[in-house]
Amino acid sequence: MSLIWITNARVIDPAAKRDAAGDLFVRDGLLVGSLGAADKKGAKKIDARGLVACPGLVDIHVHFREPGQTHKETIGSGSRAAAAGGFTSVVCMPNTTPVVDNVGTIQFIKDAAARDAVVRIYPTAASPRARKANNSRPPVRSSAPASSPSPTTAIACKTTRSCAAPSNTQKCSTCRSWITVRTTRSPTTPR
Numbered sequence: 091m092s093l094i095w096i097t098n099a100r101v102i103d104p105a106a107k108r109d110a111a112g113d114l115f116v117r118d119g120l121l122v123g124s125l126g127a128a129d130k131k132g133a134k135k136i137d138a139r140g141l142v143a144c145p146g147l148v149d150i151h152v153h154f155r156e157p158g159q160t161h162k163e164t165i166g167s168g169s170r171a172a173a174a175g176g177f178t179s180v181v182c183m184p185n186t187t188p189v190v191d192n193v194g195t196i197q198f199i200k201d202a203a204a205r206d207a208v209v210r211i212y213p214t215a216a217s218p219r220a221r222k223a224n225n226s227r228p229p230v231r232s233s234a235p236a237s238s239p240s241p242t243t244a245i246a247c248k249t250t251r252s253c254a255a256p257s258n259t260q261k262c263s264t265c266r267s268w269i270t271v272r273t274t275r276s277p278t279t280p281r
Contacts, residue, residue, distance in 0.1 A: 146178025
C-alpha cells in the first residue's frame with residue numbers, strides 16, 4: 091500500500107469552492123479525506139510550501155507537430171511538456187503537415203497518443219471541404235502594397251464571406267472572425 095501525505099500546499103478546488111493552505115492525503119494513487127495516525131507515520135511526507143495543488147488543467151489549443159514535423163515536437167514530447175506544466179488534457183490543432191483532415195490521420199494521432207502520451211490527447215480536424223474551397227481560389231495580385239488601403243481593397247470574412255468590415259480592423263465587425271484583406275486591381279487602374 092502506497093501512502094503520501096502532502097503538507098502545506100495551496101489547495102485550489104473549484105468544485106468545493108476551496109482556495110486555502112492545507113494537506114492532501116493519497117492512498118494507492120487516489121486522494122482520500124484523511125489518514126489515520128498509524129498511516130501518517132508510514133506515509134511519504136512531501137512539503138509543498140509555495141506550491142499549488144489543483145485539478146489538472148486543460149489546454150484547448152496546442153500545436154503539437156506530429157504528424158510531419160517530428161523534428162520540432164512529437165505527441166510524446168508535447169504531452170510530457172504539458173504534464174510538467176500541470177495540464178492533464180490537451181486539444182491538438184489540425185495545422186500539421188499533412189493537415190489533419192481525414193479519419194486516417196486522426197487515427198494516427200490517437201495511436202501515437204495511446205503509445206507515447208502521458209496526458210489525454212484530443213485531436214481536432216480541419217474540414218477537407220473548407221480547405222478545398224480556400225485552396226482553389228486563384229491568388230490575388232496587385233501593384234499596390236497590401237498595407238495601403240485603397241478603393242480597390244476587398245475584405246472577405248472567412249466565416250460568411252459577406253461581412254462588411256472596415257479595412258483598418260483585423261476582425262469582422264459582424265461575426266468577429268478573422269478577416270482577409272486583399273488588394274485587387276480595378277478595371278480602371280492603369281497597368
